[in-house]
Amino acid sequence: MRRYLPSLSALHAFEAAARYMNFTKAAEDLGLTQSGISRQIRNLEDFLGTQLFHRSGPRLVLTETGANYYRDLALTLDRLEEISIDAVRGRSVDTSLMIGTHPTFASRWLPQRLGSFVSSYPDIPVEVTLATPSTDFETTRFDIAILRGAGTWLHARSIELFPETLAVVASPNLVPLDAKLDPLQFSEYPLIQNAGRPSLWLHWLRLAKLSYSGRIQGTRFAHHEMIINAAVHGLGLAVVPVLYVREELKSGQLHMPFGSPLRSDDSYFLVYPERKSHNPNIIVFRDWMLRGIRRDSMEPLKANF
Template sequence: MRRYLPSLSALHAFEAAARYMNFTRAADDLGLTQSGISRQIRNLEEFLGATLFHRSGPRLVLTETGANYYRNLALTLDRLEEISIDAVRGRSVDSSLMIGTHPTLASRWLPERLGAFIGSYPDIPLEVMPAMPSTDFETTQLDVAILRGVGTWLHARSIELFPEVLAVVASPALIPPGSKLDPLQFAEFPLLQNAGRPSLWLNWLRLAKLSYSGRIQGTRFAHHEMIINAAIHGLGLAVVPTFYIRQEVANGQLHMPFGEPVQSDDSYYLVYPERKFHNPNVIVFRDWLLRSLRKA
């Protein structure tokens, strides 16, 4: 018998639209036009005999049927992707460990530790991918993630690894080392902004118990890796987590002219989907990471 299945194109269009809650962004993601996305979703709704979206003013909202369909479809598409990858590379995704984290953590903090893990567990292939605090752990294909937050993610378990500590740093080319500056003098220098964390300067002021009412503006960069490099080149002051810049501070590329670091309200956590609680590779990585941090 012929299977009762809608077209894969329609499923792709619906999954992207539900993920972004925006037809235009879904169209950009899939390389289609907005009208093409609308047409595919209309065809899918006609096939299912159900309404998947409705409008609430300017916002796009999933119906209850649409929300349930999206939740199950995302898992199904993830699984379909996994078995397709298995066919290409000749091994099961289940044998590997997929780790998600912030781009800067993935490039600065994680690699220096993964060598020890690979040496101890050479039979567990690793894949490192970008992940955000907004990761949906009900549908994600990640096995574990290392994320900044307050420790609460839906459909996931989390273990605190270490608190976040923030510092204002500068290049010696911008401010000579040994300069004695009042913390509020930060406003006299160009500032670097984190587009992903636009309130970092305000957070630093609050945590440092400084009263400042002026404007805070400056060149914006996408994430900490870009900001650190910009600070090293003297483009401005930056607020960054101290564990990212230990080497740069130690070798004098950056220094802290406005006082000691301050602990933020966030910490970094090991997070993994509730459904993967018994996954043996997750257990091995979790226990190894906690042991290695205790020894550090």
């Protein structure tokens, strides 16, 4: 018998539109036109005989049927992708470990430590990819994630690793090492903005208990890796997690002319889906990570950075 299945193209279009809640972004993701996405979803709704989206002007809202269909479809597409990868590389995805984290964390903190895990567990292939604090742990393909936040993610378990601490950093070429500055003098220098965390300067001002009513503007970069590189080259002052710039501070490429680091409201957490909580590879990585944190002793980082 012929299976009662819609086209894979229609399913891809719906999954992307539901994930972004935006036809334009779904089209960009899949390399289609917005009208192409709309047509595929209309075909899918006709096939199923039910409406998947409410359309209210430019806004999209999933119907109850659409929300349930998206949740189950995302898991099914993930599984289809997994068995396809199995066929290509000749081993089960279940034997591997997919780690999601922030781009700068993935490039600066994690690689220094991940070699130890790979050496200790050579039979567990590791894949590191990008994640966001809004990751949906009910449908995500990640086995485990390292994320900054308050520790609450739906459908997930989280373990605090260490707190985030923030500081204003500068190149000695921009602010001399021996400069005697009041913290509010930050406004006299060019500033670097974080597009991903646009309120970071205001957050630092609040943590430092500084009252400032002027404008905060400057060159904007997408994430911390770009921001740190710009600060090293003297483009401006930057508010960054000290976790990411310990080497630059140690080497003298950057310094903290406006005072010691301040603990923010967030911490870094190890997060994994509830549905995968008994996955042996997750348990191995979780325990390895916690042993490493204890061994390296993050307490000095909390106190000094």
